[in-house]
Amino acid sequence: MAIGIAANRLELLQIADAVAREKGIEKEIVIEAIEEAIQKAARTRYGAEHDIRVKIDPKTGEQSLKRVVTVVEDPDAAAGETIENEYAHQPLSDALKVDREAFVGKTYEEELPPFEFGRVQTQMARQVVTHKVREAERERQYEEYKDRVGEIVNGVVKRVEYGNVIVDLGRGEGIMRRDQSIPRENFNIGDRCRAYIYDVRRETKGPQIMLSRAHGGFMAKLFAQEVPEVYDAVIEIRAVARDPGSRAKMAVLSNDSSIDPVGACVGMRGSRVQAVVAELQGEKIDIIQWSPDEATFIVNALAPAEVTKVVMDEEDERVEVVVPDEQLSLAIGRRGQNVRLASQLSGWQIDIMTESQESERRQREFAERTALFQEALDVDEVIAQLLVTEGFATVEDIAYVEADEISAIEGFDEDTAEELQARAREFLEKEAAEYDAKRKALGVEDGVLDIEGVTLPMAVALGEGDIKTVEDFAGLIPDDLRGWFETKNGERVREPGVLESFNLSAEDAEALIMRARVIMGWVEAPPEPEIEPEAEDLDYAEDEAAEGEAVEGEAAEDHAVGQQAAGEDA
Numbered sequence: 001m002a003i004g005i006a007a008n009r010l011e012l013l014q015i016a017d018a019v020a021r022e023k024g025i026e027k028e029i030v031i032e033a034i035e036e037a038i039q040k041a042a043r044t045r046y047g048a049e050h051d052i053r054v055k056i057d058p059k060t061g062e063q064s065l066k067r068v069v070t071v072v073e074d075p076d077a078a079a080g081e082t083i084e085n086e087y088a089h090q091p092l093s094d095a096l097k098v099d100r101e102a103f104v105g106k107t108y109e110e111e112l113p114p115f116e117f118g119r120v121q122t123q124m125a126r127q128v129v130t131h132k133v134r135e136a137e138r139e140r141q142y143e144e145y146k147d148r149v150g151e152i153v154n155g156v157v158k159r160v161e162y163g164n165v166i167v168d169l170g171r172g173e174g175i176m177r178r179d180q181s182i183p184r185e186n187f188n189i190g191d192r193c194r195a196y197i198y199d200v201r202r203e204t205k206g207p208q209i210m211l212s213r214a215h216g217g218f219m220a221k222l223f224a225q226e227v228p229e230v231y232d233a234v235i236e237i238r239a240v241a242r243d244p245g246s247r248a249k250m251a252v253l254s255n256d257s258s259i260d261p262v263g264a265c266v267g268m269r270g271s272r273v274q275a276v277v278a279e280l281q282g283e284k285i286d287i288i289q290w291s292p293d294e295a296t297f298i299v300n301a302l303a304p305a306e307v308t309k310v311v312m313d314e315e316d317e318r319v320e321v322v323v324p325d326e327q328l329s330l331a332i333g334r335r336g337q338n339v340r341l342a343s344q345l346s347g348w349q350i351d352i353m354t355e356s357q358e359s360e361r362r363q364r365e366f367a368e369r370t371a372l373f374q375e376a377l378d379v380d381e382v383i384a385q386l387l388v389t390e391g392f393a394t395v396e397d398i399a400y401v402e403a404d405e406i407s408a409i410e411g412f413d414e415d416t417a418e419e420l421q422a423r424a425r426e427f428l429e430k431e432a433a434e435y436d437a438k439r440k441a442l443g444v445e446d447g448v449l450d451i452e453g454v455t456l457p458m459a460v461a462l463g464e465g466d467i468k469t470v471e472d473f474a475g476l477i478p479d480d481l482r483g484w485f486e487t488k489n490g491e492r493v494r495e496p497g498v499l500e501s502f503n504l505s506a507e508d509a510e511a512l513i514m515r516a517r518v519i520m521g522w523v524e525a526p527p528e529p530e531i532e533p534e535a536e537d538l539d540y541a542e543d544e545a546a547e548g549e550a551v552e553g554e555a556a557e558d559h560a561v562g563q564q565a566a567g568e569d570a
Helices: 002-006 009-023 027-046 092-098 119-148 216-226 261-266 268-279 294-301 325-332 334-346 355-377 381-389 395-400 403-407 414-441 446-450 456-464 470-474 478-482 506-520 535-569
Strands: 051-056 063-072 089-091 107-111 152-161 164-168 173-176 192-203 206-212 235-243 247-254 284-289 309-313 318-323 349-354 484-488 491-495
Touching (some): 089 092, 164 192, 173 192, 216 235, 216 268, 247 294, 294 309, 294 318, 294 334, 318 325, 349 355, 355 395, 403 414, 446 470, 470 506
Parallel strands (some): 063 089, 173 206, 318 349
Antiparallel strands (some): 152 164, 309 318
16 A cells, blocks of 8 residues: 555556555545645645645546635624634734635645655555555445345355354355354365354444354245245245254245145155255254244144143243143254243243143132132032033122022022122132231331222232332232243243232233322323213113103194194184
């Protein structure tokens, strides 16, 4: 670079052109860098306080070196103001003495003679040009690769540092970190490498092109290269879950009912899937049919295990799956691999239990509810079991249900139903008194019960969680009430909420907290929604109005007839 600056005009342009081609940047950027280098060197020669500007003609290579003085406002002497840089700025009053057309912002240029570069100036110029060219090269790399996220690229391994692989992509360098490579896969300098661009970041040390062979998108793109139907979007890859180098699950959907998406991805005698498996170092791939029905999709995702029952909790996005006893190990997989991949694929937290475990749980719940009804209603085991069998789960269900729902049970009558409901209500009143006493003992203020939706059992649970005032309650967030999940040591762990046992939905928890905040005056109460009359109500109102008008019409007609008769009598 220093040679180019000191060279003649033709050589200067030739060097700028060669550097631009080598680095893949615009020639104008290199010329601007040389201009800045000469400008900086000139300031060391004539003084850093001077405003020196350099211009190189990109066609002829002609250089112009000028010192520029700019006209500025006169400083306020009374306020102690002065010209910041008298070498580069001139007060307006002084400029008007020699130029009647002077104005603030006008510039005067003075040609400076060329000078020879010394050792210091040459070194400084080299650093400036190198820095500018490197910045331009980095910007060019970022602009080129930022829109290529999601593509597969080929490159040559340039070096390996602490398990991280640096790949030469031709017009840039990519980095594949250790956790983004397939385990037990080793690369040496000079090896060909195919990888997936999952991120491009602009950083101070230059653009970071992040590569991966462990990303789910890498496998999806490989299938797009091997399966024409995927490339043409006839078959969609809806989800991918991978345990890199070991096993993967991929959900596919066909937009053409005549094409089997699983068979198309597998290929004739497995030719298509085997090509992908070979690239992924023998990773086993389960290709499953995607389904819009969540339960069906989860059953498919757990293949090859058979599923007999699925119970979904949409609030917490958890699903309970029941499998035959002999299928448990297959459903879970080695080190939990099968259920973990199925969970990643579906986005649901999957809990697996056997048929015998589910049967034991049902029996336990049946026994617990039977014992509860025996104690609360003071009835024998047979009656309690009858109530549980009919679907009653709590004492509240019995106390406040319509009496005929109880009397309709075989062997029960109206008197029995009334007696059971009376006992249930008496039990609940006694229980409420106990809860209230416990609530007071815990120091929970009465105002907490004024929050609409907060019950006595909730108030006791809040007190046990050291939430004793409306202000305490208003400062919570829904997760504090419902619980939340945290990742600890790579595992998803459930952290219990204060009202965990009450199974509040996210909306209910948020509503309770907002009511507390309204009571505290932190927020305004939301406006009551306007209730519009239903269509039936409107029709009824119109009919009523029509009937009213008809009656008034008849009355008026009768009145007119009466008046006429009176006139005739007269």
